[in-house]
Amino acid sequence: MDEEDKKMDQFVNSIKEQNKDFENAKDDAINEGRYRDADSIENQIKRIHDMKVIDALSKYCVIPKYGFPVDVVDLKLYVNGVIDNRYDLNRDLRIAISEYAPDSEVIVNKKKYTSKYITLPKVGELEKRYFCCCPTCKKINLTIDKKIANYCECGEDLSGERIESFIEPSLGFKTGITKESTRMKPKRSYSGEISYIGKGIKDDEEILIPNRLIIESFSNDHLLVLNKSNFYTCPVCGYSEKSTNNLTLTKSAKHKNYRQYDCSCDELNLTRIGHVFQTDVVKLEIPSLEINDKNGFAKALSFMYALLEGISIAMNIEREDIDGVVKWNYEFESYDILLFDNVPGGAGHVKRLMGKQKIIKSLQIALNKVSKSCCDEDTSCYNCLRNYYNQTYHSLLKRKYAIEVLNNLLNDLN
Numbered sequence: 001m002d003e004e005d006k007k008m009d010q011f012v013n014s015i016k017e018q019n020k021d022f023e024n025a026k027d028d029a030i031n032e033g034r035y036r037d038a039d040s041i042e043n044q045i046k047r048i049h050d051m052k053v054i055d056a057l058s059k060y061c062v063i064p065k066y067g068f069p070v071d072v073v074d075l076k077l078y079v080n081g082v083i084d085n086r087y088d089l090n091r092d093l094r095i096a097i098s099e100y101a102p103d104s105e106v107i108v109n110k111k112k113y114t115s116k117y118i119t120l121p122k123v124g125e126l127e128k129r130y131f132c133c134c135p136t137c138k139k140i141n142l143t144i145d146k147k148i149a150n151y152c153e154c155g156e157d158l159s160g161e162r163i164e165s166f167i168e169p170s171l172g173f174k175t176g177i178t179k180e181s182t183r184m185k186p187k188r189s190y191s192g193e194i195s196y197i198g199k200g201i202k203d204d205e206e207i208l209i210p211n212r213l214i215i216e217s218f219s220n221d222h223l224l225v226l227n228k229s230n231f232y233t234c235p236v237c238g239y240s241e242k243s244t245n246n247l248t249l250t251k252s253a254k255h256k257n258y259r260q261y262d263c264s265c266d267e268l269n270l271t272r273i274g275h276v277f278q279t280d281v282v283k284l285e286i287p288s289l290e291i292n293d294k295n296g297f298a299k300a301l302s303f304m305y306a307l308l309e310g311i312s313i314a315m316n317i318e319r320e321d322i323d324g325v326v327k328w329n330y331e332f333e334s335y336d337i338l339l340f341d342n343v344p345g346g347a348g349h350v351k352r353l354m355g356k357q358k359i360i361k362s363l364q365i366a367l368n369k370v371s372k373s374c375c376d377e378d379t380s381c382y383n384c385l386r387n388y389y390n391q392t393y394h395s396l397l398k399r400k401y402a403i404e405v406l407n408n409l410l411n412d413l414n
């Protein structure tokens with residue numbers, strides 16, 4: 001600890017920075033007469049100060065997450081308002097925000113339970129963030145207060161865009177009353193795509209072919225996963241309803257708390273639920289994947305999913321343990337490919353890619369995989385690019401795009 005320690009420094013600095021940002025936001029809110037916002041921000045400051053040191057060290061990956069798991073939450077089972085302690089249900093928050101989200105159902109020992117409450121802290125508030133998704137580049141612009149920057153990094157004017165908020169349900173969930181039904185298949189809600197937030201520490205190693213390819217790796221990079229649905233949540237007891245289309249900021253609803261007594265509050269607030277996590281990231285900047293090419297996004301995606309298959313085979317990594325996102329590169333006006341470890345805390349998987357020979361091997365295996373005649377070149381199938389997790393993009397994934405990008409990069413690297 002006496003010597004220089006990047007992770008420790010980053011940990012200390014980011015906590016200090018967060019605290020400062022909140023203090024500034026609180027001052028702004030007070031100066032502008034937004035006293036309720038100021039109270040809410042004050043609660044966030046308290047939350048930071050009350051955080052347990054071990055939890056914080058693990059969250060920031062200063063100590064290994066597998067030894068000190070912090071982002072693991074429970075779904076507590078309540079039957080008629082009384083806790084049933086027989087079962088121990090827990091999940092990493094990344095999964096819990098969809099599987100345990102309010103109105104999702106779980107089956108335990110052949111019995112169905114419905115999650116209904118977000119567990120709130122006895123004092124203070126859960127971590128809350130505001131964000132605005134840029135309609136042009138899809139970047140999630142995150143802030144701690146309701147005020148969002150006027151312009152996105154891509155130049156888009158954000159002043160007219162809707163500002164949303166999410167809370168991080170880090171204390172878990174509780175079940176409510178489960179309605180009897182003959183439908184056995186549990187209802188669940190879904191998490192959306194993962195968004196890249198940034199703030200990682202860049203490692204020294206890089207692979208560079210000027211104007212063609214830059215590969216860099218990062219530790220403790222931040223990614224965000226959000227449940228796709230909106231929820232109405234009671235600020236007093238955590239009672240929550242998945243919202244239907246009607247997105248007013250508040251909704252009146254008489255309800256019972258988790259002990260099944262009438263709650264004193266009948267105004268629910270609109271929110272989303274999400275989780276910011278830290279992991280290892282490898283970034284590929286490929287200037288030829290131009291934003292201005294109308295097929296650029298489809299090319300970037302097709303290439304990324306081919307590469308993930310290639311890496312998984314080349315390095316013997318479970319395909320589910322790695323994933324990727326496509327993001328705008330504002331400097332080159334191209335698409336960056338960000339690959340990350342899909343396991344809590346990062347397992348060092350994607351970083352093993354940092355070596356020219358390993359990249360070449362992964363690209364070659366990827367090219368092999370997409371060069372088989374499993375389907376028409378103009379499309380893709382479950383043998384080449386498609387899988388359960390990239391369903392949203394199936395129509396964009398084309399073998400010929402992957403082949404084109406892979407061939408170009410292999411030429412550049414040889």
Ligand SMILES: [Zn+2]
Binds near residue numbers: 135136137156
């Ligand atoms: Zn943008």
Ligand SMILES: [Zn+2]
Binds near residue numbers: 255256257263
């Ligand atoms: Zn309530």
Ligand SMILES: [Zn+2]
Binds near residue numbers: 373379380382383399
């Ligand atoms: Zn195919």
